[in-house]
Amino acid sequence: MFSVMPVTYLQHGNRFLPFLFTLLFAGCAGQLSPGGGPVDTTPPSVVTTSPPNNATGVSTQSVSVEFNKYVDRRSFEESIFISPPVGTLEFDWGGREVTVSWSDSLRKNTTYVVTLGTDIIDTRNRNRLAEAYSFAFSTGERIDRASIGGRVYDERRAGVMILAYDLMHRPFGTCDPCRESPDFVSQTGNDGRYTLTHLPPGMFRVFALRDEDRNLRYDRGLDAIGVPRGDVRIDTGAQRVMHLNFMLTKEDNVQPRLLLASAIDRRHVELRLSKGIDTARFDRAHVTITDSLGKSLPVQALFLSPQQFSSITAATAAQTSGMQYRATVDSVWDVSGLGIALEIRTAPFTGSAVPDTLPPRxxxxxxxxxxxxxxxxxxxxxxxxxxxxxxxxxxxxxxxxxxxxxxxxxxxxxxxxxxxxxxxxxxxxxxxxxxxxxxxxxxxxxxxxxxxxxxxxxxxxRTSTLGSLSGVVIDTTAGRQGGNVVMTATRVEPPASFTVVLPDTGTFQFGNVPEGRYTLRGYRSTTGKYDFGSVLPFRPAAPFAVFPDTIRVRARWPVEGITFRFE
Known part of the structure; x- marks a missing residue:
């Protein structure tokens, strides 16, 4: 709130201006922090909460949080989550402290978890909360203490929402993240790690979601999502489940479409699609061309542009100059397995008189x-x-x-x-x-x-420039899945990847790899490709693992004894 001096005071000259400015800035609400000094890069952190963490026998309609520095109010109000839900939230700010009140009454003998997400930033340099902060209180004498933790592996791993659904309290024992609110929420820190704390006994299905529009719903085609390798059962109040890790993918629900057809010359027609297609299935592609009289123009061969897999070139018999043709594309799929849209697979073009004179190269x-x-x-x-x-x-x-x-x-x-x-x-x-x-x-x-x-x-x-990696793969996951173990060693700089396929766990070796620093990843597969799973209908993602450290490979020196674990 600002204090405003009467306008008539300004009629007496500039001697009142310093006094006016002092009152104006003294009345500000405290969202600004002092300037000067070195650039502040430290993240904001929580100093105290009320109720304190793990408090029991709590009867309240509000909680308070105090930070070590001023935080952006909007970022806080969009990044606080209370589980189970307590209705509409209201915020009362005072300096570095905020009181959050709600409309609903609390349930008896229930643990409530307040989670502050990593999208909270300070006002001075927009430093983010380093990791999600959670505190809990119970309206009864006991408090739930079970937890689920893991990591999101993605180029944009910070700030990914972690949504947990208790299937024991949902119809038919399943959930729809596109429509339903999660029961518990957390958010990844800068390193992609997360923890869901103070969980009650139950059967939980957990998803990782890059929530682009911040609605805690999965929007297909907009949000990237990570599907778990299975549901998590919590039997006791203090159980800890670790290594529930995720890889994100964006489910594509848009079919490829034929955008245009144009004659390059008398014997070539370009067919431009809305997206790249699956090259592994291109041998099934089929193109038909007919003129305005209904007569077919023979298509002799098809090939993709090496630069963009969304462009097909059809080598044809000689076209009639000025003739109107229609090209139809069939039996092509994108990399997600979506076939070309039947209603948008035909496009017109005009026959060319330009001779085909370019020699191949x-x-x-x-x-x-x-x-x-x-x-x-x-x-x-x-x-x-x-x-x-x-x-x-x-x-x-x-x-x-x-x-x-x-x-x-x-x-x-x-x-x-x-x-x-x-x-x-x-x-x-x-x-x-x-x-x-x-x-x-x-x-x-x-x-x-x-x-x-x-x-x-x-x-x-040259042999003198190469080294090797070797070790053993161990799978300690419950109900371990079958399939080959596909392992990839990726050199950090300059980039290069090497893959070995094992029939099962056991020894592995990457022989004759150039020196450098490597990351090591592996997954289970029966097809050779990683299966990201499915949200609805639910299909678990394939198990995967990432070696925790980079591995230094030196020329002519084998790196041995690596233990690679599926956990």
């Missing part, structure tokens, strides 16, 4: 020409600027070592313009290899040939 390769220190297991892939005659290329491609001896490989066409080489035997270290094909081996369906031959030379990594 190597557009990109997974291994650059003259590359050195290539890992023996690195994928080898080639993408061309146009669809090529596959048999012609396959018959002419040569893969040789430094002695000129042929290297065995199997070709797999990803689409009409991209091919990968699968090697039955690993490449040797400290060796030179070459891929080559004559110019006429790279030929389009229209008969255009490459201007220059294909030549790609590379050297594999």
């Amino acid at each position: 190597l557009f990109s390769s997974t291994i650059a020409d003259s590359a050195r220190d290539v890992q023996p297991g690195a994928p080898i892939g080639l993408s061309f600027s146009d669809a090529v005659v596959s048999k012609n290329f396959a018959d002419s491609l040569r893969f040789t070592d430094s002695t000129g001896a042929a290297v065995r490989y199997h070709l797999r066409w990803l689409d009409a313009a991209s091919v990968s080489l699968r090697l039955p035997d690993p490449l040797s270290l400290d060796a030179r290899y070459g891929l080559s094909a004559p110019a006429d081996a790279v030929m389009t369906l229209a008969g255009l040939k490459a201007v220059r031959p294909l030549r790609l030379t590379f050297w594999t990594a």
Whole structure:
């Protein structure tokens, strides 16, 4: 509240201005803190609460919280959660202290938990609460003390909401986070860790939610969510459950759509989709083109743009200039498994008179020409600027070592313009290899040939630059799931990843990895991909684990004895 001097005082000159300003600033409500000095980077913290933590026999209609510094009022009012709910909250501020009152009466013999989220910031430098703060009180003589803790693994791991639903008090023993309020709430700190405290006995389903619109509801397509590996049963008042960890994903519920079709030249049509599609299933893609008279235009081949998987190019028979065509796309899916929208899969275009004169060329390769220190297991892939005659290329491609001896490989066409080489035997270290094909081996369906031959030379990594990681995988989780154990070692800088697949727990080894600092992750899978689970209908996420420390790998020195735990 401001104190205001009468306007008539200003008629007597400037001598009253200092007095006026003093009164104005003295009447401020205390949201500003003194300036000057070094930049304050310390987070706000709670000094005292009333009732104190773990108080019993409490009969009150309010709680008070005092901080060590001034905090932003709005951030506090949007970041306080009381479980079970107590109705509408009202706030009465006085300096660094706030009293929170509510409209409902408290239940008998019930533990109430007050949680302050990490979105609370101070007024001076917007420092966030380092971790969620909870205190509890009971209206009876006993207080619940069980807890669930864990960590969220995500690039944006701070401030993620943790929502717990007690299934024992819900119809049909399930919950819908899209519609229902959680029974207990917490929030992750800067390191992604969280703790749900003072839980009663029950069966809890816990989700991690990046709540973009702060409504404590899961909004599909907007919020990222983490699904648990299973429900948590609390049997006693002091039980502690740890390592309920989460990885976040954003469920996609928007089907891909065909945005436009346009003729590039007389023999090529670009089909642009609203989103990238699943390359692993592109071999099922089907495109039909008809003219305004109902006559089909033959589609000879399809290929994706290597730069963006939302663009399909159809190689066609010769189009009629000025003719109106309609292209229809079928049997394509995005990476979430959503098929193309049936009502938006057709688009018109006008036939082109521009001749197809561009010769094919190597557009990109997974291994650059003259590359050195290539890992023996690195994928080898080639993408061309146009669809090529596959048999012609396959018959002419040569893969040789430094002695000129042929290297065995199997070709797999990803689409009409991209091919990968699968090697039955690993490449040797400290060796030179070459891929080559004559110019006429790279030929389009229209008969255009490459201007220059294909030549790609590379050297594999030197033994003197490599190390190894090895250890044992242990699974101590209750009701452990089956499936392979997929482990990935990721070098921090420069980025590089290496994966091994184990049939079950036991020993593992990453051999011949370049030196550097590595993180180590693993998950259970029967498909080779991580299963994030499903919110509704509920399907648990696959178990995963993260090694707690980075691992230093030095050249020619094995790192042994690593114990990697699923807990």
